[in-house]
Amino acid sequence: xxxxxxxxxxxxxxxxxxxxxxxxxxxxxxxxxxxxxxxxxxxxxxxxxxxxxxxxxxxxxxxxxxxxxxxxxxxxxxxxxxxxxxxxxxxxxxxxxxxxxxxxxxxxxxxxxxxxxxxxxxxxxxxxxxxxxxxxx
Numbered sequence: 001x002x003x004x005x006x007x008x009x010x011x012x013x014x015x016x017x018x019x020x021x022x023x024x025x026x027x028x029x030x031x032x033x034x035x036x037x038x039x040x041x042x043x044x045x046x047x048x049x050x051x052x053x054x055x056x057x058x059x060x061x062x063x064x065x066x067x068x069x070x071x072x073x074x075x076x077x078x079x080x081x082x083x084x085x086x087x088x089x090x091x092x093x094x095x096x097x098x099x100x101x102x103x104x105x106x107x108x109x110x111x112x113x114x115x116x117x118x119x120x121x122x123x124x125x126x127x128x129x130x131x132x133x134x135x136x137x
Contacts, residue, residue, distance in 0.1 A: 037125045038070045042080070044116040044129035052136045059106040060135050066116055067099045070124050074099025078121070084114040084130075109137045 044066040053060045064082065068075040076097045083090040085105045093101040101116075112133045120126035 037120065037123055040068060040070045040075060040118060040120070040124045040127040042066060042068050042116055042118050042127040042129045044114065044131045046114065046131045046133045048133075049131065050134045053109065059108045061104055062107050062133055062135075063102065063104050064114065064116075064131075065100070065102040066129060068095050068101070068118055068127070069099050075118075075124060078118055078124070081117045081119070082114065083117070084112055086110075086112060107133060107135050109135050 044064065047063045047065075048060075049062075051060060066080070068078050068080065074097065075095055076099065078095045078099075080093050080095065080101050081090065082093060082103065082105075085091075086107055089105075091103070093103050095101050112135070113130055114133060115128055115130045117128040118124075118126055
């Protein structure tokens with residue numbers, strides 16, 4: 001009886017191919033699991049940002065406005081935290097489909113450093129912007 005050797009040369013490449021595909025699939029799902037959040041850019045404007053109010057006026061209405069973008073595209077529905085509007089007051093606004101937001105505050109005499117802050121979310125990093133508003137009487 002003659003024994004013929006089993007040809008495994010065809011099996012080895014198939015097994016190697018399966019192992020390579022398994023490694024590539026694992027790398028792909030790992031990269032997705034650890035994907036970086038997209039960077040954001042937040043702007044903040046104020047109008048007027050330096051003004052004198054009359055002695056009897058007390059406070060001045062100031063319009064705050066800005067935009068949140070990520071890689072050049074607007075971020076819709078993001079919550080922006082606004083602080084520094086006097087007496088520890090803070091509030092939130094939400095961006096529209098253009099990434100824009102606006103609000104109005106009343107500020108008394110003094111120098112106010114107003115900050116807009118986006119804390120980030122599942123797909124975007126955080127960002128902030130500041131604006132100084134000076135009201136004199």
